[in-house]
Amino acid sequence: MPENTNTEKEKPRIGVFICHCGSNIGGFVDVKAVTEYASTLPDVAYATDNLYTCAEDGLNNIKESIKEHNLNRVVVSSCTPRTHAPLFQRTCEAAGVNKYMFTFVNIREHCSWVHMKQKEKATQKAKDLVRMGVARARFLEPQEETKVDVTPVALVVGGGVSGMTAALSLANMGFPVHLVEKEKALGGFVKNLHGLMMTTKSANETIKPLIDKVDAHKNITQHLSSHLASVEGFIGNYDVSIGGDGAEAKDVKVGTIIVATGAVPLVPEGLFGYKEHPNIITSTEFEELCNKKELPKLKSVAFIQCAGARGQKVSYCSRICCNVAIKSAISIAENRDNMLGVTEEEGGVVEEPVAEKKAEDEGLDRRRRRRGRGRREEGEAGEESAPSSGVDITVFNRDVMAYGVENELEFNKAREKRVKFIRYVPDNLPKVSVKDGKLEVEYFHETLKMERTMPVDMVILSTPLVAQPDAATLSQLLKVPLGQEGFFQEAHVKLRPVDFATDGVYVCGTCRGPADIAEAVYQAAAAASRAAIPLANGFVQAEALTSRVDETKCTGCGTCVEVCPYGALRKSEEGISEVIAAACKGCGCCGATCPEGAITMTHYTDLQLLAEAKAALEEV
Amino acid sequence: MSSTAPNAGGQTKAEEEDFEPKIIVFCCNWCSYAGADLAGVSRLQMPPYFRVIRVMCSARVDPEFVLRAFQKGADGVLVAGCHPADCHYIGGNYRTRRRIALLRILLQQFGFDPGRLKLAWISAGEGEKFQKTIIEFTDVVNELGPSPIGSSD
Numbered sequence: 001m002p003e004n005t006n007t008e009k010e011k012p013r014i015g016v017f018i019c020h021c022g023s024n025i026g027g028f029v030d031v032k033a034v035t036e037y038a039s040t041l042p043d044v045a046y047a048t049d050n051l052y053t054c055a056e057d058g059l060n061n062i063k064e065s066i067k068e069h070n071l072n073r074v075v076v077s078s079c080t081p082r083t084h085a086p087l088f089q090r091t092c093e094a095a096g097v098n099k100y101m102f103t104f105v106n107i108r109e110h111c112s113w114v115h116m117k118q119k120e121k122a123t124q125k126a127k128d129l130v131r132m133g134v135a136r137a138r139f140l141e142p143q144e145e146t147k148v149d150v151t152p153v154a155l156v157v158g159g160g161v162s163g164m165t166a167a168l169s170l171a172n173m174g175f176p177v178h179l180v181e182k183e184k185a186l187g188g189f190v191k192n193l194h195g196l197m198m199t200t201k202s203a204n205e206t207i208k209p210l211i212d213k214v215d216a217h218k219n220i221t222q223h224l225s226s227h228l229a230s231v232e233g234f235i236g237n238y239d240v241s242i243g244g245d246g247a248e249a250k251d252v253k254v255g256t257i258i259v260a261t262g263a264v265p266l267v268p269e270g271l272f273g274y275k276e277h278p279n280i281i282t283s284t285e286f287e288e289l290c291n292k293k294e295l296p297k298l299k300s301v302a303f304i305q306c307a308g309a310r311g312q313k314v315s316y317c318s319r320i321c322c323n324v325a326i327k328s329a330i331s332i333a334e335n336r337d338n339m340l341g342v343t344e345e346e347g348g349v350v351e352e353p354v355a356e357k358k359a360e361d362e363g364l365d366r367r368r369r370r371r372g373r374g375r376r377e378e379g380e381a382g383e384e385s386a387p388s389s390g391v392d393i394t395v396f397n398r399d400v401m402a403y404g405v406e407n408e409l410e411f412n413k414a415r416e417k418r419v420k421f422i423r424y425v426p427d428n429l430p431k432v433s434v435k436d437g438k439l440e441v442e443y444f445h446e447t448l449k450m451e452r453t454m455p456v457d458m459v460i461l462s463t464p465l466v467a468q469p470d471a472a473t474l475s476q477l478l479k480v481p482l483g484q485e486g487f488f489q490e491a492h493v494k495l496r497p498v499d500f501a502t503d504g505v506y507v508c509g510t511c512r513g514p515a516d517i518a519e520a521v522y523q524a525a526a527a528a529s530r531a532a533i534p535l536a537n538g539f540v541q542a543e544a545l546t547s548r549v550d551e552t553k554c555t556g557c558g559t560c561v562e563v564c565p566y567g568a569l570r571k572s573e574e575g576i577s578e579v580i581a582a583a584c585k586g587c588g589c590c591g592a593t594c595p596e597g598a599i600t601m602t603h604y605t606d607l608q609l610l611a612e613a614k615a616a617l618e619e620v
Numbered sequence: 621m622s623s624t625a626p627n628a629g630g631q632t633k634a635e636e637e638d639f640e641p642k643i644i645v646f647c648c649n650w651c652s653y654a655g656a657d658l659a660g661v662s663r664l665q666m667p668p669y670f671r672v673i674r675v676m677c678s679a680r681v682d683p684e685f686v687l688r689a690f691q692k693g694a695d696g697v698l699v700a701g702c703h704p705a706d707c708h709y710i711g712g713n714y715r716t717r718r719r720i721a722l723l724r725i726l727l728q729q730f731g732f733d734p735g736r737l738k739l740a741w742i743s744a745g746e747g748e749k750f751q752k753t754i755i756e757f758t759d760v761v762n763e764l765g766p767s768p769i770g771s772s773d
Contacts, residue, residue, distance in 0.1 A: 080657045081674070109660025110672050114751075120647070121668040128671055481710060501710050545676075563679075565710035587709035588680030592719070604675055610688055616671040617642055617692040 012138045013045040015071035016130060019053035019078030021108055026051075030113040030123040034077070037127045041134045045069045053078050066095040073137045076516055077105035077130050082113040096506040098142030100544065100603055107135035128616060135615035139608045143544040150236030152535045155180065155254040157228060157474065157525065160188020161517055161599035162206060162524040164214045164510025169528035170258075175535050179214065179221045180251050186211050188262050189510070191383055191519065194290035195336065197327040197516070198406055202337075203287075206517075223250070223440045231257075231477045234568070234583040235504025236540050243440050256504050256531040258302035259488055260524060261474060263465040263510035266308045272461055273432040276608070279437055279458040280432060283324055284305075286460050290331075298340055298391050300456045301332060302441045304430055307461035311426060318464030318514040322401045325462050326414045333417040334363040394420045396430045396443060423447075432459050463513040479567030480505050488512045498527040502566050503540070503583065506531045545603045546584035547559055547591055549577045553598035560590035560599055641695040641761040643670040645754075646685070648678040650708035651743050658747030666751050667758040670698070677701070678714030683723045686737060690727075690769055694768030695734045696761035698753070703741040713741070733764055 016038040020026030031049045039047035046069040050058040053076055065071060074097060075089045081104035089099035097393065107126040115122035152175055156167040159181030167179045185191065193203035214220055231245035238257060241249045265284040268274045274282075281289070283303075289295045303325045309318050331339060349534045395414075400421060402411035415421070423446045424430055430443040441454045467486030468474075480500040483489040488507045491499040498506050508523035509515060515523065523582040534540050546568070549560075561569045561577060568583035569590055577599075588601035597606070647653040659666070677699025686697050699720060701713040717739065724734035727733050729734060738760075740753045 074763065080660075082652075082654060082657060084764055106657075106672070109657040111668075113660040113663050113669040116665060125668050125671070132671065132673070144626045270710075459724050518647065563715060565712070583693055585709060587677035587712050588675065589709065589712050590675060592680055592682040593715070601676075601680060604680055606682065606684075609673060609680075609685060612673050613644055613685060613689045616644055616673070617689065617694055619693075 010072050012040075012043040012073055013069065013071050014043050014056045014073040014075060014134055015059070015062070015065050015069060016041075016044055016047040016075045016077065016134065017053050017065075018047070018053050018107075018130070018230065019058070019076070020049060021078060022052065023167055024124075025078070025108050025112040028116050028119055028122050029107060029126045030119065032127075032434065033123055034107075038075075038077075038130050038134070043073075043138050044134060045071060050617060054084055054087060059087075062091050063089070063095040064078055066092070066097055071097065073101045073103070075103045075105060075130070075133045075137050077107050077126070079108040079111075080104075080106050081300065092411070093265050100143040101137075101140050103133045103137040103140065104140070105129050105356065114458060127620070129619070131620075132612045132615040134612040136139060136608045139605065139611055140603075143377045143602060144192075145544040146542045146581065147539045148236050148542050150534045150537065151238075151253050151255040152176075152538065153178070153252070153254045154237070154256050154535060155240055155252065156259035158188065158262055158509070158511065159183070159186040159214075159222070159224070159260045160509065160520075161190055161210065161260070162262065162511075162520040162527075163188070164207075164210050165521050165524035166260055166508055166531070167260045168210070168213055168217065168219050168530040169525055170532060170535075171217045173528075173532050173544045175219065175532065177220045178223060178240075178242070178254065179220055180226050180228060182225065182227050184225050186222070186224075189264070192284070192288060192291070192341075194287040195327060195331050197410060200336070213376065213420045219419070220420065223328050228474065228477055235502075235578045236534055236582065240461045250579050255535050256506065257478065258506045258508060258524075258527050258531050259474065259478065259480070259500075259511055260507075260509045260527070261471065261511040263487070263514065264468060266313060266463040266466045268308045268313070268461050268463050271528065272304055272430070272459065273309055273434065274461060276432075277434045277437075277520045279439055280461070281458070282461050282463050283321065283462075286328060293337055293339075293341065295341060296457065298332070298436060298457045300392040300454070301329075301394070301458045301460065302430075302456045303329065303393075303395040303397075303460045303462055304432070304441075305395060305400075305462045309464035314464055314466060316464070316485060316513075318462075319401065320514050320516050321462035321464065322397065323407050323516065325395050325397075325460070326400075326402065326407070326410050326419075328413065328460065329393045329395060329414050329419040330410065330417060332391055332393055333389050333414070333419060335391075340391070392420075392456075393420055394419075394441075394456075396422050396424050398426065420427060448498065458579060465510055468511065471511065478502070478505050480507075481565075483514075498523055498530055501585075504534065513598055513599055516561055542582045543584060543586050545586035545601075546581045547579050547586070547588065548602060549579055550598045550600065553596045554594075555596055555598075557595065559593050559595065563589050565589070638708065639762065639766060641669045641758060641766075642693060643696040643758065643761060644689045644694045645670045645698045645700060646675055646678065646681045647672050647742075648680075648701045648708070648712075649674055649676050651702035652678070652740070652750065654744035655700070655742040655746045655750040658744065659750040660747075662747045664747055664751040666754045669758055670754055677707070677709045678713040678716040681716060681719075682718050685727075686723060690728070690732065690736070690767065693767060693769060694736075695767045696738070696757060698738045698740060698757055698768045700740045700742045700750075700753070703743055706743065732768070733759060735760055735764060736767065741746065 035049040154170045167177045170177045226244040229241040232239045236255045237253045243249045428444045481489045490503040493597045508527035508529040509520040556575040574580045591599045591601035707713040720739040725735045
């Protein structure tokens with residue numbers, strides 16, 4: 001281990017290389033004077049200046065000087081470590097000096113470039129900065145990067161569309177997968193729905209092939225009616241206990257974990273007269289009624305969008321509800337699958353032309369619509385835009401979010417089918433009331449600037465998807481964060497959307513925010529590929545820079561365990577803290593927290609940082 | 621080249637005395653150090669009295685480091701980290717925020733002006749904010765004068 005290497009015990013022999021960077025530094029700092037000063041500092045065995053330290057000449061100079069002067073520490077004083085540290089570290093390693101025995105001093109971005117009119121003071125500052133770097137270098141220790149083996153098995157939590165897709169992807173790559181689902185059957189939220197956007201197939205028909213593949217796959221072990229009872233370990237080495245209803249807990253060992261627990265619809269208690277009349281329902285309840293073929297007779301339907309969303313019960317836009325309402329409105333207008341239960345003699349329902357066209361070829365249909373508005377207006381307009389079911393459909397909305405190509409086309413199609421879209425503003429929400437057992441929507445027409453009343457047979461509230469009520473429990477088990485709205489929070493909103501900050505745990509589907517099926521599928525595929533990387537490699541490279549606990553000083557107070565954002569500290573059986581190197585990211589928060597000074601943050605030790613600060617403040 | 625900040629060159633003539641404040645700046649690697657780099661790349665001129673110490677996360681800054689810096693004669697200490705909700709290490713900056721708030725109270729209780737300790741959020745894209753922070757903080761420390769502790773080496 002690093003502590004025992006010879007270099008550490010050797011007396012420091014520091015080489016200091018000061019860069020002119022052409023005139024970038026040399027033009028504003030007296031580099032010769034700084035170099036001369038550097039050679040007088042304690043433990044500096046050699047100091048020199050280079051026109052460009054990062055050029056081949058400069059790098060060779062470092063390598064040769066290491067050999068010639070038997071250097072065991074290197075300080076380069078030039079630009080920024082954020083761009084050039086790896087280059088110089090490789091150079092040190094090539095000459096046999098551990099790359100952690102290198103210190104970077106920034107005299108360009110932080111000195112010559114920002115004090116261009118004060119050469120004397122800039123030179124003084126450069127000397128100070130070099131002195132700080134040398135002071136730090138004296139306390140450096142070599143470090144080694146270690147490898148940790150990975151169990152090539154995955155765990156997927158949640159058996160909805162996302163979870164099944166992720167499990168299947170991993171299983172197809174050849175990895176055994178444990179799929180945990182809390183309900184009795186696979187299918188998640190979608191299995192309770194009736195129709196989906198952009199397909200005439202029912203929800204269940206749509207996901208059946210996915211379920212069949214999961215059922216048939218030899219690499220997937222299903223754990224239905226089950227939940228995670230406990231999770232111990234870290235990337236590559238998780239010990240997971242899966243609890244079932246009444247069954248004995250099963251223990252499995254896995255390398256990576258995907259969270260795909262989905263979301264639930266908001267129950268709009270106290271909003272828009274919900275529960276005051278059996279025909280005031282949520283869009284999810286509408287789907288269930290359709291599934292059970294229990295939709296009451298309808299002549300007029302009102303959808304209310306953003307019911308509970310965007311500042312009411314939750315702050316966000318649930319993204320899918322506009323498209324769901326458009327889909328439902330079209331289904332009602334087309335009386336799809338005779339969902340309205342209207343018999344033919346009652347009239348008003350045109351079955352043949354619409355149904356037939358729909359069944360044809362959806363792609364063709366879409367292409368046609370995309371290609372020619374004009375043509376349709378001439379010839380085909382009549383058959384396509386005929387209001388078919390004779391039901392008045394109104395969608396009260398703040399604005400319609402029919403993003404993307406397909407959704408916008410569906411939105412147009414709904415309008416062609418005479419679905420009315422009426423805007424409301426958040427300060428003036430539509431009111432739903434029951435008068436003599438009949439439903440009414442009172443609203444302010446923003447275009448006409450008039451109060452209006454609309455009698456309706458049914459009000460469908462488009463409520464947002466909200467986080468699973470037990471998301472917090474899982475978040476604690478896996479030590480991964482939830483965002484403000486209770487959804488799981490990814491590592492980076494743009495660049496790492498399916499990773500958690502904790503290595504080894506990934507996220508996909510609606511448990512990280514509302515998403516439609518296609519989005520859930522590609523998130524799941526992405527999460528599966530991310531989760532497969534450590535499984536395929538068979539090992540993970542642990543950070544060399546991790547914190548370390550001095551067992552003789554630790555009192556087991558557990559403060560560090562609490563503050564670590566990565567769950568990289570735990571209490572050992574003896575009750576003192578220990579670091580899980582594979583999980584540690586090296587932020588050093590624990591080191592600053594420990595009241596006993598028992599934690600050392602490698603490469604940013606108290607000793608090194610205090611030496612740097614002290615050197616900065618020395619009177620010269 | 622682009623700087624037109626009023627006090628970019630240090631003290632104004634009226635203030636120019638012998639006092640050259642010693643300011644320690646702890647910068648987290650991911651945001652504020654990069655912000656300082658950007659200030660340099662943009663040639664934003666600043667008073668030359670600050671010395672940057674790089675740490676991986678602002679949460680690495682043990683309150684003891686700050687106290688030691690003051691003990692050794694720092695006239696001002698600036699701790700700079702990522703903006704709230706933007707920490708490279710999830711929430712290290714929130715820990716820093718709490719610690720600095722407490723530390724300021726502690727400094728005040730010891731009769732030490734808490735204005736000598738400053739916390740700033742500077743992102744990797746905020747070179748100008750880094751410059752502004754340094755100029756303003758240098759002004760504040762100039763105003764406060766030499767630390768009553770002085771160098772006690």
